[in-house]
Amino acid sequence: MRSRWQIAAGRSYPGAYGIARSYEEARETLVLARRLHLDAAAIRPHDVLVYRVLSRDQTALIDVVKVFLEPLTQSRGGAEPLLSTLETYFATGAVATETARRLHMSVRTVGYRLAKIKNLTGADPTDPNQRLGLHIAVLGARLLDWPAQDLPGDPAL
Structure with missing residues (x-):
């Protein structure tokens, strides 16, 4: 059964642009986790990395x-x-x-x-x-x- 809440954090990137990049990575990680029916409460970007490649x-x-x-x-x-x-x-x-x-x-x-x-x-x-x-x-x-x-x-x- 799917967890009620899921969280994701993007990887650390340098500079001000890095904050936006990290946020987008976390957001994309959550979207992919939901579409793939992943039920872990915390999703890391590398958990969905292969799926990001597939979706490119x-x-x-x-x-x-x-x-x-x-x-x-x-x-x-x-x-x-x-x-x-x-x-x-x-x-x-x-x-x-x-x-x-x-x-x-x-x-x-x-x-x-x-x-x-x-x-x-x-x-x-x-x-x-x-x-x-x-x-x-x-x-x-x-x-x-x-x-x-x-x-x-x-x-x-």
Whole structure:
């Protein structure tokens, strides 16, 4: 469960400009932590550094989400339940029983959802060689607040 309050502090930078830079770094750290559903009470800039790198090329990130995850929208319940399953599956180190426990569902349901993801996307989340692309796409979806928000450049905009 997410903490009620979260704090972040930017790194120390020299001079008056450094204060503004540190503030912006702390603000960006909090935004990323919320989008990524990080629940720690204190978030440090290096906790989200890799995600900052991922989010720098938004065009490529949108492309990765579209290629890997947009087919999930064809699912009867929409993309979010399958996206949540993938996110939890990756967070547990690809352990279906722990994923089921965290999502309050049966292991059989997790297996069904993973199979459905493979069927819709063509990428198998249980295959270590295909997992990285899906994982990056899931992180990208959270950074872009997809599917709650349309992807930038979508015709629906």
